[in-house]
Amino acid sequence: KVEEQARAFGAEIIYDEVTSITRSGEVFVVKTSSNVFYAEAVILAVGKKPRKMKVPGEEELKSRGISYCTICDAPLFKNKVVALTGIGPQAEEGVLILKDVAKRVYWIYPSRNPGVKKETLNLILEKNNVILKPNSKIVRVLGDGRVEGIIVRNLVDGSEETLTVSGVFVELGYIADTGFLKGLVKLNRKGEIVVDKYGRTSHPGIFAAGDVTDIRFKQAVISAG
Ligand SMILES: Cc1cc2nc3c(=O)[nH]c(=O)nc-3n(C[C@H](O)[C@H](O)[C@H](O)COP(=O)(O)OP(=O)(O)OC[C@H]3O[C@@H](n4cnc5c(N)ncnc54)[C@H](O)[C@@H]3O)c2cc1C
Known part of the structure; x- marks a missing residue:
């Protein structure tokens, strides 16, 4: 509908x-991977990207068992053994979804506690199918064409174990991938574009939303x- 309306205008x-x-003078030069456009004004609406684990196997197995959106992809892992890495509200929501879909869920997080309320933790553990892996991080994703397992490192004693999983859910938050805008518009320390209440950036003629x-x-x- 939005697209239809935009085209109609x-x-x-x-x-x-x-x-x-x-x-360049009065205009902005917008370069893409295959073209160049000229505009008198620009609206930046590039969103945010999920933060990656940055471990071996991640790039190769992205969308082949690695998901950055639990709410979107959880149903694809019905009765499967999966892992979720992350902490905070997004990770918590993800584990709550997965415990009702997957056969077993390894919840891997770097801190001692998962950072959820006691009642929520009880809910998460009610089916006995969520295994908490505190003080831990995924250091490698294994698989030949599809996720088959992960190597998890214990951050306290440095020991590593291999877990057989067919899905890895990454809930490490989102980042503003605005490196290409540095020097053009003012960014805050999170890399987000600073705007006023009219959506104006620090550069006249460039807006963000x-x-x-x-x-x-x-x-x-x-x-x-
Ligand atoms: C799992 C999940 C559930 C959510 N549920 C809700 C909900 O129930 N209700 C709600 O209100 N919100 C929800 N949100 C939030 C909502 O999705 C976002 O607030 C909204 O999509 C942001 O819109 P946006 O246009 O700023 O960015 P996006 O929707 O992220 O769109 C940005 C677009 O820009 C493109 N892009 C990026 N860089 C470039 C570039 N250099 N050149 C060209 N294109 C580029 C991207 O490919 C993308 O298509 C949810 C988000 C997630 C992750």
């Missing part, structure tokens, strides 16, 4: 990755507004 939609934006901005709440309705 004359928008031309091009699927490409913007690699740089520079100013959505998750990539420094607006605190990351919700679809706010991004659209």
Whole structure:
């Protein structure tokens, strides 16, 4: 519907990755991987990207058993053994979803405690199918074409164990991938674009909207507004 409406108002939609934006006199030069566009104003709405584990096997097995969105992909792992890495509300939500779908869930986090309320922890552990792995991190994802296992390191004693899993859910939060905008617009320490209440950035003629901005709440309705 949004796309239909945009086209009806004359928008031309091009699927490409913007690699740089520079100013040349009165116009902005927007370079993509295969083209160059010129514009009098630019709206940046590039969202955020999930934070990666940055471990061997991750790139190769991305979308082959590694998921960055538990709520989206959990149903694909019905009755399977899976692992989730992360801590905080997103990880908590993910484990709560997975415990009702998967056969077994290894919850791997670097701290001593999972950082959830006692009642929530009771709920998580009620089916006896969630195994807590505190003080731990995934150091390698194993598999030939699909995830088959992970190597988990205990951060206290350095020991490592191999777990057989067919899915790895990464809930390490989201990052603003705004390196290509450095020097063009003001970014905060999280790399988010600083905007005022009109969506104006520090660079006249460049606006920003959505998750990539420094607006605190990351919700679809706010991004659209
Ligand atoms: C699991 C999950 C559940 C959620 N549930 C809800 C919910 O129930 N209700 C709600 O309101 N919100 C929800 N949200 C939040 C909501 O999805 C976001 O707030 C919203 O999608 C942000 O919109 P956006 O346009 O800023 O960014 P995005 O939707 O992330 O879109 C950014 C787009 O820019 C593209 N892009 C990035 N870099 C470049 C580049 N250099 N060149 C060209 N294109 C680029 C990306 O590929 C992407 O298509 C949820 C988010 C997640 C992860």
